[in-house]
Each structure stands twice: as structure tokens, then as C-alpha cells.
Amino acid sequence: MNHTAQNGQRRRWLVGSASVLGLHLARRMGAGMAAAAGAGIGAASAQVASPGQPPERWIVTNSYVADIVVALGGASWIVAVGGGSDHITELRGVPRLPGFRQTSAEPMLSVSPRRVIATTEWAVPQVFDQLRSAGVAVEVLDGEQTPAGVERRIRKVASLMGRQAQGEQLVGQFQRELAEVRQQVVQQVARVPNPPKALFVLAGGGRPTLVGGKGSNVALLLELAGARNVAEGVEGFKVMSVESMIEAAPDVILTNEDGTQPIDGIPVALRAPGALDTPAGRAGRLITIPGRYLQGMGILTPEGVRLLARQLYPGFP
DSSP states (O other): OOHHHHHHHHHHHHHHSSOOOOOOEEEETTSOBOOOTTOOTTEEEEOOOOTTOOOOOEEEOOHHHHHHHHHTTOGGGEEEEOSSOTTOGGGTTOOBOSSSSOSOSHHHHTTOOSEEEEEGGGOOHHHHHHHHHTTOEEEEEOOOOSHHHHHHHHHHHHHHHTOHHHHHHHHHHHHHHHHHHHHHHHHHHTTSSSOOEEEEEEOOTTSOOEEEOBTSHHHHHHHHTTOEESOTTSBSEEOOOHHHHHHHOOSEEEEOGGGGOEETTEEGGGGSTTGGGSHHHHHTOEEEOOGGGTSOSSTTHHHHHHHHHHHHSTTOO
16 A cells, blocks of 8 residues: 555544544633634633533643544543644644643643643653642553554553554554555665664754654654664763764754754754764755654654655655
């Protein structure tokens, strides 16, 4: 099955796999309704509940987990969601959580959630304690950035939703899509003498410039797409020294969208210490893919692998 057909099949499955749970509306707390995309955390989402049943009200802190909830038919359950979720059209107008981690439960409590779904890398114990003290259920999912971790997250979310059968269907679809693109990558890599040496640089947006090392989602994304991650000696996301950058000598640098923005004519990512003195920097070999594929490993990862492989290997299907 080609990639376009797969996308169509996925969309049809996502739309048709579960019943519509309710109308999705965004409104200001105590005020009238608002449906503007990018609403702040002060807005909430209203639902139509079944008679005698209170509506589900979930906060999902990670976009790659929100993808799963929506795929299983739970878009109308989500009353707030983490950043990086703009690609999920079903959540247009749903309030966004500010920042990567919350240091207080107050913004989340303002939308009256019944449950918060987070992952281990997002965990802030004191915030979870505050939420639980307020009577909010907190579920912390395994944040392991591997295909197995994705499958566990799908099954956990499906169990929480009471939709285990749909969850198994989604696991199967994820496995098939990943296996197909991986087979194509393996065939592509076999045609070249050496796979490209690559490095992910997180840059711009007022944040420190970091590289993605071992255990990070972007490190595995590069490997799945047929590159060799040269930040193998780094754990997670860390600053890389000038010497280490030059020694790593990446052929290509993958960055987020902010990292492509120029300052004095030079993209922010290539302003990382030592980056301009690498083969990638000298050749200007800076690539990016949409942010939804860089947030974390999830059901969109097979598509992200394909898009990245196309940039690493011209002519990749």
C-alpha cells in the first residue's frame, strides 16, 4: 500500500473507529463561548453527556498522547492539551497548557478536569499531589521513546477509555505502518556505502540550544530513518561543547522549525557552538520536518520516519 493510500486509510479509520462522544465547544470560564484556535488555559471545553452520566473531562499534557486519545474517539473528552497539538484539527479551540511543564496545578484546575493524562518525562510530583488533593485522577503513562513504548501508551489509553478492542486495532495499524517504512529504509541504506551521520539540534524560541542524545525520541527517529546519530555519548537533551560538536562531524543537522530561523543570515541551529565547523555546517545541510513528528514517539512516527528519510535519501518513496 502506498503512503497516500495509507494516510487515507488512517483518516477513515480514525473517523470511523469510534462513536462520536459529544459536541466539542470551547468557552471561557464563566463567560460566553469562544472557538478561536490557540485559546489560553482560562478557556474550557463543554460536552454533551449521556443522560445520567457526567461528561469526561481530560487534560492531556503531551501531543503524542492526545493523538492516541483522538484516534480512539475521545476528542470531546479533552478540555486542555499540551503545546504542539495544533495539527490535531479535532482539538482546534481547546485550551493549551502553557510551557512544557507546569509548576502549579492552578491553571489545570481552572478547567475543572476529572482526569489528567501525563507521561513520565512531564512528571512534576508536587503538581500531581495538588491535583490528587483536589480530587482529580492522575495517570502517568510510560514515556519510553521506543515503538514498544508507543504500543504500551496506546493500550493504556484504550483501557482508560474502555476501548480495548479499538486500542488493539490501533496498535496493529501502528506496527504495520512502522514495519513497512522500516523495510523501505533498510533497503535504501543497503544501496549506499555509508549512512549519513546526523544530529538533532533543538534551537530558537528563546530556549537553550540542545542536542538530542541517547534515549531521546529524535535520536531514535534519526536511526529509524537510516541515519547514524552522532550524539551517542549524550543522554537525553544536553548542551554539546564546541569540541564535541566538531568531533561528532555530522553530515546533516536536523532541527525544529524555530531552529531554521536566521539571525544575521545564519539559521539559529547552525549557531550552536561548533556547528559551522562541521560538514553539515559548511555545506549548509540543515533539514527539518513538521513539529508534530518531533514531539515524541507516537502513532504519527511512521509518517515522520518517511518524511525524514526522504530528506536524508533523495528518491526515497
